[in-house]
Amino acid sequence: MKIQKKMPENFLWGGATAANQYEGGWNEDGRGPSIADILTGGSVDKERRLTVPAPVEGEFYPNHEATDFYHHYKEDIALFSEMGFKVYRFSVSWSRIFPNGDEETPNEKGLEFYDKVIDELEKYGIEPLITISHYENPLHLSLAYGGWKNRKLIDFYLRFAKVLFERYKGRVKYWLTFNEINMLTEPFGAVFCAGMLDEADNNESTRYQAMHHQLVASALAVKMAHEIDPENKLGCMLAYHNGYPYTCHPEDVFFVQQYGQIHNSIAGDVHVRGAYPGFAYRYFAEHDIQIKMHPEDIQLLKDGTVDFVSISYYSSNCVSLTQENAETTKGNGTVNIRNPYLKASDWGWQIDALGLRYVLNQIYDRYQIPIMIVENGLGAVDEITEDGQIHDDYRIDYMRQHIEQMKEAVCDGVDLLGYTCWGCTDVVSASTGEVKKRYGLIFVDKYDDGTGDMSRKRKDSFYWYKKVIESNGEIL
Numbered sequence: 127m128k129i130q131k132k133m134p135e136n137f138l139w140g141g142a143t144a145a146n147q148y149e150g151g152w153n154e155d156g157r158g159p160s161i162a163d164i165l166t167g168g169s170v171d172k173e174r175r176l177t178v179p180a181p182v183e184g185e186f187y188p189n190h191e192a193t194d195f196y197h198h199y200k201e202d203i204a205l206f207s208e209m210g211f212k213v214y215r216f217s218v219s220w221s222r223i224f225p226n227g228d229e230e231t232p233n234e235k236g237l238e239f240y241d242k243v244i245d246e247l248e249k250y251g252i253e254p255l256i257t258i259s260h261y262e263n264p265l266h267l268s269l270a271y272g273g274w275k276n277r278k279l280i281d282f283y284l285r286f287a288k289v290l291f292e293r294y295k296g297r298v299k300y301w302l303t304f305n306e307i308n309m310l311t312e313p314f315g316a317v318f319c320a321g322m323l324d325e326a327d328n329n330e331s332t333r334y335q336a337m338h339h340q341l342v343a344s345a346l347a348v349k350m351a352h353e354i355d356p357e358n359k360l361g362c363m364l365a366y367h368n369g370y371p372y373t374c375h376p377e378d379v380f381f382v383q384q385y386g387q388i389h390n391s392i393a394g395d396v397h398v399r400g401a402y403p404g405f406a407y408r409y410f411a412e413h414d415i416q417i418k419m420h421p422e423d424i425q426l427l428k429d430g431t432v433d434f435v436s437i438s439y440y441s442s443n444c445v446s447l448t449q450e451n452a453e454t455t456k457g458n459g460t461v462n463i464r465n466p467y468l469k470a471s472d473w474g475w476q477i478d479a480l481g482l483r484y485v486l487n488q489i490y491d492r493y494q495i496p497i498m499i500v501e502n503g504l505g506a507v508d509e510i511t512e513d514g515q516i517h518d519d520y521r522i523d524y525m526r527q528h529i530e531q532m533k534e535a536v537c538d539g540v541d542l543l544g545y546t547c548w549g550c551t552d553v554v555s556a557s558t559g560e561v562k563k564r565y566g567l568i569f570v571d572k573y574d575d576g577t578g579d580m581s582r583k584r585k586d587s588f589y590w591y592k593k594v595i596e597s598n599g600e601i602l
Contacts, residue, residue, distance in 0.1 A: 131533045133599040138253060138543055140213035141206060141550025141567070142500050144305065146189050146262040148553045149219060151196030155235040158225025159265040161321045162189040167559040167574060170473050174559045178323050179269055186576055188554045188561065193570040194580050195551075199243050201582060202551060205568055207250035209588060210595035214252050215500050215546045216243070217260035217305065220286055227264030228271075228282050232289050244297055254298045255500070255546065257363065258287050258347070260305035261556060263321030273321035274336035280343045287347045291354045299359055301351060302436055302500070303344035306365035306459070308393040310337040314459035318556065331415045338417050341396045345430025361434040362397035363500060364390060365458055366489075368439070368481045372446035372463050381447045391492070398435060398493045400428035434543060435489055438501030439528075442468070442478040459557070473505055473563060479527035486535035486542065496541045501548040502528055505555060505563040508585065516569050516585040525587065525594075526602045533599055547591070551582070567591055 146162035153159070164181055167188045168174035181187055195202060206214055220227060222236035247254050263273060271278055287303075309315035316328040320336035327333075344362065351358040367389040371378035384405075392406045401424070410417060443462035446452060455464040456474040468476040482502070489497055504524040508516050525547060536542050552566035561572050567588040572578035593601045 129537050131537050133533060133536060134542065136212075137598060138213040138255075138498070138545070139595040139598075140211040140215065140252070140255075140544065140546045141209075141548075142215035142255075142546040143195070143217075143549045143551065143553055144257065144260040144262070144556075145195075145217045145219040145222075146192070146260065147556055148192050148195045148216075148549065148551065150190065150192040150194040152190040154196065155222075155239065156225060156233040157219065157236060158221040158227075160219065160221045160262045161265055161268055161317060161323070162262055163187060164265065165189060165559060169558055169560060169574075170563075174557075176317065176323055179265075188559050188574070188576075191572075191576070192554050193552055193561070193572050196239070198580065198582070200246055202568070203243070203246040203250060203252070205582065205584070205588075206252060206550060209550075209567070209592045211250075211252050211550075212595070213255050213300070213544055213546060214247060214550070215255040215257065215302075217257040217262065218290060219262055220259060221262070221264040223289060224264065224282070224286055226266035227279075227286075228267065230285075237289070237293060241293075244294065248297070253300065254294075255300040255302070255544075256290065256294075256298055257302040257305050258290065259283065259303070261318045268321040268323045272327065273323065274339050275320065275322055275327060275332050277339055280339055280346070283343045284346055284350065288350060288354075291351050291358070295355045296357075299357055300361070301358060302361050302363045303347050303432075304340050305363050306438060307337060307340055307344070307362065307397075308364050308367070308389060309459050310334065310340075311389045311392070312459050314557075318459075330413055331417075334410070334415050335417055337393065338419065338423075341393065342423055342426055344397065344432075345400075345427050348430040348432055359433045361436045361498065362394065362432045363436045363438070364394055366390060366437045366439050366485050367460065368442040368478070368485050369445040369462065370442060370465065372444040372449050372452060375448045377447045378445070378449075382445060385445050386488075394435065394489075394493070396427055397432050398495060400431045432495075434496040434498060435493055436498040436500040437485070437489070438548070439482050439485055439499060440502065441470075441475040442481040443476060471505055472507060473558070475505070477504075477524060477527075479524075479531045482528050483531040483535045483538070486532070486540045487538055490535075490540040496543045498543040499532065499545045502545070503548040503565045505565050507562060508564045508569060510569070510583075516583065518585045518587050521567075521585070521587045522590045525591065529594065529599060530602055
């Protein structure tokens with residue numbers, strides 16, 4: 127029997143962004159500050175800094191203006207439509223709706239902005255996919271409550287989610303509760319995921335406690351969304367940590383299994399299966415991680431399982447227990463061992479398209495529910511050439527390889543819902559605070575020193591992706 131490598135009918139092709147990295151308008155129309163608004167710029171060699179408790183005069187905060195979707199949303203959504211998007215993944219800025227995060231009533235001006243965004247998407251027949259919380263906790267919740275280590279944030283989050291579910295009932299079907307929730311297994315997640323700004327909170331016990339609170343909040347939000355509108359489809363979102371054994375030593379091979387269990391499957395299992403797996407309890411016991419759970423939490427988690435799994439996938443790495451001095455490299459929120467068989471981006475993220483097929487099979491074998499790839503892309507330095515164009519063949523090659531492996535995974539039997547490349551326009555990098563690390567298929571005239579007129583320009587990848595969508599993945 128000949129296998130036809132075709133994408134499913136009605137496959138959701140599109141792109142993804144996040145409010146804190148793209149939206150701008152940080153202090154307009156009643157919006158309050160978020161944790162992203164006190165993060166300075168940085169680079170591949172220079173860490174971003176937090177200026178607690180507020181922005182400091184003279185410092186540059188790239189997320190304040192970002193690449194200004196707030197004032198360019200009509201133009202940008204028209205460009206998404208020109209590419210043929212079926213779906214657009216974006217996040218709602220929590221502090222635009224609840225400026226401090228703990229108010230009783232929402233900021234109507236903030237909601238009106240997202241009303242207009244969804245109006246434009248409907249105009250072009252583009253399905254919204256909303257991430258409720260994407261690395262953008264209101265700053266007040268960090269300063270007054272300590273971030274997600276505090277269980278009180280569950281109620282504040284649910285109030286925020288309820289407003290969105292009710293406001294956009296019948297208009298938004300697909301939702302993600304938290305972005306890359308499993309980053310809380312890494313030090314990177316303390317600030318970005320949990321809004322915990324005190325360095326003393328960046329330890330495993332506190333991060334796992336914060337993740338537990340988010341898992342409970344997610345389960346309650348899923349249950350609420352289904353009750354408000356049975357047509358709602360709720361997903362979890364994992365930053366998939368794809369590790370290979372650095373050697374074939376049995377200890378390294380077994381360590382890879384443990385690495386995946388801890389960094390991917392604890393959060394994934396709770397979201398999809400509704401319970402912590404046995405290896406999580408062993409890991410907690412052996413690492414003196416004390417999680418305070420309420421008696422009702424066990425049932426709450428069972429009652430709030432998700433409808434689909436979504437992932438970010440950019441790269442892979444190697445891990446080892448037997449090699450102490452192996453060369454390391456960076457990835458998405460991680461630092462691990464460099465794989466000698468892979469090339470890497472200028473930021474050290476190793477390019478491994480076959481790894482995406484491996485990951486999709488791994489997830490689907492475990493959970494047997496639909497999967498969506500909601501982040502995948504290449505951060506690179508783009509140059510405008512003498513002909514006034516951006517010839518980003520390197521990005522096209524990256525996307526082509528990954529989409530080819532995505533098609534292979536579908537042939538393997540994986541139930542794949544959609545693919546939203548990161549990011550469809552240039553945005554501020556979360557990890558480094560740079561615009562120089564460009565991901566977009568649309569070039570935005572904005573630079574790391576804050577200059578630029580915000581004009582938009584189609585890259586070669588824009589036209590290539592348009593053809594891919596038109597052919598439902600046949601032309602690669």
